[in-house]
C-alpha cells in the first residue's frame with residue numbers, strides 16, 4: 001500500500017472518492033492496492049450498506065433464475081472478501097446454505113426443471129416434495145436447498161476499512177458539497193487537488209447536479225432484527241422474503257421494497273408486512289421480540305445495471321453507483337474493472353455511455 005502524504009495545504013492525489021458505503025470503500029481498497037493516492041470523504045450518516053443484510057443468492061425469483069454474470073461476479077466477491085478477512089484477521093463473508101421454501105406448487109415444479117440443467121448444478125442441492133418438514137420450519141409446498149449462498153457482515157467490514165483509511169490519512173468525515181468543486185486552474189476541493197473525483201453516493205446520486213440525469217430508480221427497504229428462544233438451524237431461509245440466523249439467538253428478516261417513499265423512516269406497516277410473511281413458515285419466530293428496525297434506500301437503476309463511468313462533458317468527474325439490491329455480489333468485480341479502466345484504459349462494463357444519447361441533456 002502506498003503512503004499518503006501528510007495533510008498539508010495542498011494535497012495532490014489521484015482520486016477523491018465521495019461516499020464510504022460498500023461501493024466507495026471497495027473501490028478505494030482496490031485503487032490503494034494498485035498504488036494510487038486517494039481520499040474518501042463521507043458525511044458519516046447511516047448508509048444503505050450498513051443497513052443491508054449483505055446476502056448473496058445466485059439463484060432468485062419465482063423461476064429460479066441465475067443470471068450469467070454470477071459465474072464471474074461470485075468468484076471475484078469471494079476472493080475479495082477472503083483477502084479482506086486475511087488482512088483484518090476476521091471473517092466478513094459467511095457462506096451458509098439457504099433453504100428456499102416454496103410458496104406454491106408452481107414454484108416446486110419450476111425448481112424441478114432447473115435441477116435438470118447442468119448450469120445450475122453447482123448452485124442447487126436437494127429438492128423436497130410438499131409436506132415433508134424441514135426441521136423447525138413449515139414447508140407446505142416443499143423446499144429446495146441452495147448452495148453458494150451467504151451473507152456479508154457489512155457493518156464490521158465498513159468499520160475496519162474506515163479505521164484502515166483513517167490510519168493512512170485517506171479518510172475525512174465531511175459533507176461534500178458539489179458546489180465547492182473548483183475546475184480552474186486545476187480540479188480542486190478544499191485543500192485537495194485530485195486528478196479525478198469519483199462519486200459513490202448511493203441513492204443521493206439523484207441530488208448530484210452532475211449525475212442526476214442518470215435513470216436511478218431508488219427503492220426503500222426495511223429490515224427487522226428479532227430476539228428469539230427457539231432452536232433453529234444455521235441455514236438461511238428464503239420464502240419470498242429472507243431470514244438470517246445470527247449469533248446470540250437473534251435473526252434478521254427482510255426486506256420490504258418500496259420505490260414510492262424515499263425516506264429512511266421505519267414504518268409500522270413494513271414491520272407488520274415482514275412478520276406476516278414469516279408467520280406461515282415459522283409462527284413462533286413471527287412472535288419474537290423485535291430489538292431493531294432499520295430502513296434505508298437501495299440505489300437501483302432503470303436497466304438493473306450499475307452506473308459506472310466518466311461524465312460526458314467533465315472528464316474529471318466519474319461515478320461508481322447503481323448496485324441496487326446486489327452490492328455485496330457486484331461491487332468487488334466492478335471495482336476491479338473500473339480500476340482497469342481508470343488506470344489502463346480497458347473497456348468498462350456497464351458504462352454510463354449507454355445513457356449519453358438518451359438521458360444526458362446537452
Ligand SMILES: Cc1cc2nc3c(=O)[nH]c(=O)nc-3n(C[C@H](O)[C@H](O)[C@H](O)COP(=O)(O)OP(=O)(O)OC[C@H]3O[C@@H](n4cnc5c(N)ncnc54)[C@H](O)[C@@H]3O)c2cc1C
Pocket residue numbers: 018019020021022023024041042043044045046047048049050051052053054055056174175176177200201202203204220221222223254255295296297298299321322323324325326327328329
Ligand atoms: C434494507 C436493505 C437491505 C439490503 N439487503 C441487501 C442484501 O441482502 N444484499 C446486497 O447485496 N445488497 C443489499 N442491499 C443493497 C445494498 O445496500 C446496496 O447495494 C449497497 O449498499 C450500495 O452501496 P453504496 O456504497 O452504493 O451506497 P451507500 O451504502 O448508501 O453509501 C453511500 C455513501 O455516500 C455518502 N454520501 C452521499 N452523499 C454524500 C455527500 N454529499 N457528502 C458526503 N458523503 C456522502 C453516504 O452518507 C453513504 O455513506 C440492501 C439495501 C437495503 C436498504
